[in-house]
Amino acid sequence: MKKLTIIILAIVCLSCNGSTEVDNDKRADFSFKIDTVFIDAGDELIFHQVGLSHSDLSKDQKRLFNFTPKSELEVIDLDSMKLLEKIALDKEGPLGTGWPYAIQVDQTGNLVFYGVEEVRFFSSDLSSMKRYQLTTDALSGLELERLSMFNPKITDGDFLFSIYQDYEQVPHGLAIVSLEDMNVKKIPLDLEGRIAPYTYTLGSDRKVFEMINLALFDKTLIISTAYANEALILDLATDSVTVKTFHSELTSDKKKVPNKTAAGTINELDDLMKEAKKDVTFGQFYFDKTHRILARFSQEMDRKIGDSLVFKNVLTVFDENLNQLAETLVPIDPFSKKFFKDGKLYSYVNVEDELGFAVFTFDF
Template structure:
């Protein structure tokens, strides 16, 4: 098995914490961490790394990472305990087990090892044998309960589930002028739909960059707004602000918590062009936007009963006009109270780690098209 030498191993003990004036729940706990790097043995196989393993999901029970190649309809299954490729599984586009010729944008591995494939119109549910269980085209379902207006749709990319039946996400208008109009719960077992109208994320549209091309085409660079189902919690985060919402289904309510980082900004400022009329203008606007703070996803640490998050902010610009980021690791307790934060060492590209396993946060790193992981092992003191 190929191994990448550990290029550093660091142990830090750093005092960190939130601002007690901002939130009484913030604490001043110490975070220590170790960092190492490992490489996966691919044998004679060439991994699909075009999208930075964003088309992957973890089977937490068996410690396997499923990475989907949506160009060739192939699933690469990586054994994370032994850091080697375990299996390559071929899927079909057409036929009784076909998952469609459309663009698969996401996968999700369920506890029974079956896989959900999300495309722009629906969800394909496939057993681990490769046999398709069913396809749900959400726009064709006659929903029981609440009804979407003619111009409204369920945001497919936002949906999350734990059992493959009940899904939670956003709904709203689609297309170039898309807007999040609220939260949606769907149950595919009885085809029921509930809508929870709310404009609580409307402020994130202030940080979108619109691109209108000469040929009439349009594009938009939105913020990353996410719904995450974790056991009895439904958590909502945005990349634009240091804030987390908890969705209480029983009370039909949102509980909002704001946080104060002493190591970065707490919200995007919007000091960049909001519209571009050429690719050059769009790239320039995106570069300015990328100088502003961006908050990553929450990752559940079942061993220490914590949540971890990494966000980044501008540290400085080099003489060659390259952005150098600082990366901040933040810890939250199970009630989503911030309990500490600390800077990661400069040069560690650790924004948006993918998952937590064996006491470590894992972040994919592409080294010569090989699957490599930078791993941070955090501990709260």
């Protein structure tokens, strides 16, 4: 694994000395270049040992907020590429953050902290906080189900979107929670059929599967899985669902169904899941409001060199109606933290413990 990491970083570092121009494999009129930039932290240390998992972009796309285990909010200016400040926050109390597993900056500039069966909204200046319980008892309309514990949740105004599942941990559809009255509208989706073949069990009560991805732009919500080259597109204005399937010339279109999914020990479960990682895995969708496109990354094993695995990392570009435009191989981690800023795609990189980004500039 150490050797693989060195190889990956060496590839990323090739763009540190300039720009790497990459032609698209399917369309001659699409290309991009990659520059690697680093954040100036001064005398401070930026916490990014978990890959910026607790971070999000400000509404104006100028700042990145990164929440640390020390309950500090690191504020990074993406125009000057500098760490601006660290804001100390409380875990408990009227302005407590709790123990969030993810954060989001919503459309109004509120900072949203997602915890286990709760969500906390902080005003943009962090001077006030409102907490909502997301337990079955607190919600109306989930008598036989509950919101998925750690799957991504997205807020839009007074509404929260989440996957709902039964008490056997089987996902069934999308829940739209009205935060005004805590009523839940359920939109059934065939998630069980998409997830069940790839669900691993440990003993009799623990189920493990890849995260279901949610992406929101305008009044469209995209639901996707790691297992298939497709997207479930929900029109929030009409609640209608459209399923779009895609085809890749560079990877498989579906992950192979594993021969064995039951494990008796943690080590056995790890071995089964490592084997599954060799097959294709599809990431989430990212929306660029400047070019009105969406990007998605995927990965599949290309070959083995000795005991090491070499993977193909693929970028696929779609228009705003989810029509596939182009796909190409890219020399970056497909599942690192990513976001669009001013029409450029930023992808997190860690080079010798320095926080950096591989920045894609697209040319259509």
